[in-house]
Ligand SMILES: Nc1nc2c(ncn2[C@@H]2O[C@H](COP(=O)(O)OP(=O)(O)OP(=O)(O)O)[C@@H](O)[C@H]2O)c(=O)[nH]1
């Protein structure tokens with residue numbers, strides 16, 4: 282019999298690129314499930330981060346941020362986001378604290394107003410604005426759309442995120458847990474490993490090539506001594522980009538390798554032996570066949 286005090290469901294996180302969706306998923310799960318970066322279009326796949334309480338389970342569904350599409354990869358990312366939203370028990374729309382409501386709402390309206398699906402608005406990055414500036418913004422949001430609540434938060438500092446969790450739980454259906462109660466994500470280990478590597482490439486080469494990089498795991502195997510052996514290929518689009526990643530005297534690739542190895546080792550709690558290759562794959566972001574080979578489900 283269903284416990285009538287237990288609530289569970291999928292909360293889809295939706296928002297413009299760079300608003301802080303993945304940062305929030307990591308903060309609430311307490312694990313680094315989603316990679317983040319100080320540049321747009323970081324998240325490329327839908328992924329679930331599971332937050333468990335005594336009487337609730339929230340499956341936060343992180344999505345690629347909305348932006349103006351420029352190639353097949355962009356179009357695929359945005360299609361993923363809108364597609365994800367139709368299967369949610371609740372929509373969490375994350376917005377900026379310093380942009381006008383009309384500018385933020387735009388193409389979102391029809392995706393946010395779904396019959397029977399509660400909408401919660403989280404105004405993120407409030408650590409960057411004055412408290413006073415939030416009051417008129419909140420009023421404006423209530424005039425534009427009909428959320429069950431608007432919660433100002435900081436996904437970076439954790440400010441007010443307890444309140445956000447309370448509001449979400451109150452608005453989820455009464456249900457049995459959806460995932461096993463010790464599970465934190467739906468992402469396979471090898472995908473998380475490849476994402477950590479991609480994050481470190483972005484972090485170390487920032488401004489120069491965040492969008493052209495894809496990472497493919499070619500070997501992912503625990504050996505007899507319990508060490509995880511990984512061989513990964515970093516794909517870029519031009520020879521010059523390959524040079525940037527290698528860096529002077531190979532310093533850059535060494536740093537990318539050592540930080541990502543450490544991150545994978547911490548996440549999976551084991552020794553990791555990581556080998557990285559870099560290959561030039563011109564135009565992969567505009568070619569559905571090659572995107573499929575790199576793991577995109579299109
Ligand atoms: N100051 C501040 N920065 C934040 C906050 N939340 C996220 N950020 C920063 O904003 C940048 C983007 O964060 P992400 O979590 O990658 O944003 P996202 O919405 O997942 O972006 P996409 O995956 O591209 O859609 C990162 O540099 C974060 O550290 C916040 O509450 N305050």
Ligand SMILES: [Mg+2]
Nearest residue numbers: 302303323324
């Ligand atoms: Mg993201």
